[in-house]
Amino acid sequence: MAECDISQDPEQDATDDAMLLPVAEVDPNSDRCQALRKLSHIRLYKKRWFILIVVCLLNSSNAMLWICFAPVADLTAKHYTCSMDIVNYLSLVYLVISIPVGFLASWLLDTLGLNYAIIISSWLNMTGSIVRSASDIAFINTGKSNLVYLFVGQSICAVAQPLVLFVPAKLAAVWFPEHQRATANMIASMSNPFGIFLANILSPVIASHDKSIPLLHGVYGIPAVLACILATAGVNEKAPLTPPSVSAVNSTSEPFFTGLKQLMKNKAYIILMICFGSGLGIFTSFSAFLEQILCFNGYSNFISGLCGALFIVFGAIGALLCGLYVDRTKKFTETVKISFALTALTVIAFAVASNLKKVAPLLVVICSLLGLFGFAIYPISMELAVECSYPVGEGSSTGLAFISGQVQGLIFMVLFQSLAKPYATSPLSSCGMNQTEIYDWSISTLVMAGICSIGACIFIIFFHTDYKRLKAEVAIENENPEEPLIQA
DSSP, X not given: OEEEEOSSOTTSOTTSOOOEEEETTOOTTXXXXXXXXXXXXXXXXXXXXXXXXXXXHHHHHHHHXXXXXXXXXHXXXXXXXXXXXXXXXXXHHHHHXXXXXXXXXXXXXXXXXXXXXXXXXXXXXXXXXXXXXXXXXXXXXXXXXXXXXXXXHHHHHXXXXXHHHHHHHHHHHXXXXXXXXXXXXXXXXXXXXXXXXXXXXXXXXXOSSGGGHHHHHHHHHHHHHHHHHHHHHHOOOSSOSSOSSHHHHTTTOSOHHHHHHHHHTOHHHHHHHHHHHXXXXXXXXXXXXXXXXXXXXXXXXXXXXXXXXXXXXXXXXXXXXXXXXXXXXXXHHHHHHHHHHHHHHHHHHHHHHTTSSSOHHHHHHHHHHHHHHHHHHHHHHHHHHHHHHTTSOHHHHHHHHHHHHHHHHHHHHHHHXXXXXXXXXXXXXXXXXXXXXXXXXXXXXXXXXXXXXXXXXXXXXXXXXXXXXXXXXXXXXHHSTTOOOEEO
C-alpha cells in the first residue's frame, strides 16, 4: 500500500507535519500523488480574465486580417488591378501556410507553454499587418510589387493563425476551473468569428470605392498593434502558480510525439477530427465566398455583409448558450450531435435560397440560423477533443483537429471555385463593373450542402466516447473532497 502526502507543497520542508492519504498501488512521487498535493492548494487568479481579453483581441485581429478583403473582393481586384482569383488567394494563403505550421504550433504550445504561444503569435500578427500596409505606400512600390508586399504580409499573418486558434482550449485548461472551462473556451474561440463579423461590417463601410482600400490596412492594423503590446507587457507566465483544477496539473503530461501516436489510435478522436474539420472547412469557404455567391443573383455588398455579420452574431449567441449549458450538464456529445444535424439542414436551405433572386430577407434569416447552430459546434468540439483524448496535451488534440479543418478548407475552396461556372457580365449582377465575367456558384453551394450532410451523418452515427478528463478529476477529487477553491 503506497501513500500520498497531500498536506504540503512539494517545495516545503519535508519535516512539516503531514496528513497521509492511502492510495493503493501508487508511487508517492507519481503524477497522481502530485495532483493530490496540488489539489490542496487550488486557487483562481483574476489575471485569467486579462489573459482571456488579450487572446480574444489577438484572435479577432487575426481573423479580420484574414477575411477583410472578401466582403469587398470586387473593389480589391479593381484597386490592385488583378483578377478575383488573386483576391481569393489572399484567403487561401492562410489555409496553405497554416497546415505545415500547425504541427509546429502544437509542439510549441504543449512544450514551451501558453505565454510563448501568445507573445510569438502577437508579434507575427502585428508584423504581417505592417508589411501588408506597405503595398499601398507609393514610393516603395514599382510595377506589381504592391501585390508582393500584400501577399508577404498576409503570409506572416497566416503563420500566426495556428497559434492563435490553438490557444483557447489550452488557456481554458491551464487558467480556468472545471465549471468555467467550456465558457472560457467559447469566449476565446468565438472571438475569431467575431473578427470575421467586424470585417464583414467594416469593410463595405470603409471601402465604398477602390481608392479606400489603403484605409482598410490602417483600420485593421490598430488592434494588431494593441494586442502585441498587451501580450508582450502582460502575458509573462506559462501557468498560474497554483492550478485551477486537478487536470491542469498534467495538462501536458504526454510527450508531443507520444501524444500524436495516441491520437491516431483513438477512434473517437479520429471521427471528431474528420467531421469537425469538414465543418470548419465548409465555414471557411462560406465566409470567403459569401459575397461572390450572392452577387451573382444581384445582391449587393451590403446584403452579403449583413448576412455575414448576422451569421457571426447569432453564432456567438448559439455558442454562448451551448457553452453555459455544457458547463452545467457536461453533455458535450449530445450538444454537438444536435447542432451538427441542424447545421446540415440549414446549409441545404442556403444552397436553395442563394440561387433565388429577390429573397434577401430569407437569406438573412437562413444565415442567422446557420450561425446559431453551426458555431455552437466550434468551442464544444474543442472541449470534446480534449475530453476524449486526455491526457494528451490540449495543444496537440485541438491543433490536429484544426489542421484537419485547414486541409479540408483548402480542398473545399479550390473545389468550390473550380465548380463555379463563368458567365458573361449582366446588368442584374452586382459583382463589380470592372469584372469581365462573373461566376454562378449554384453547383458549389449544392456540393457544400452535400458534404455538410455527410459529415453530420457520420458524426451522429459513429461518434461515441468517455469523458476521460472529467473522470480523472472526479477520481482524484473523491480522494480529497473538502478542499476549498480560493479566489486570488
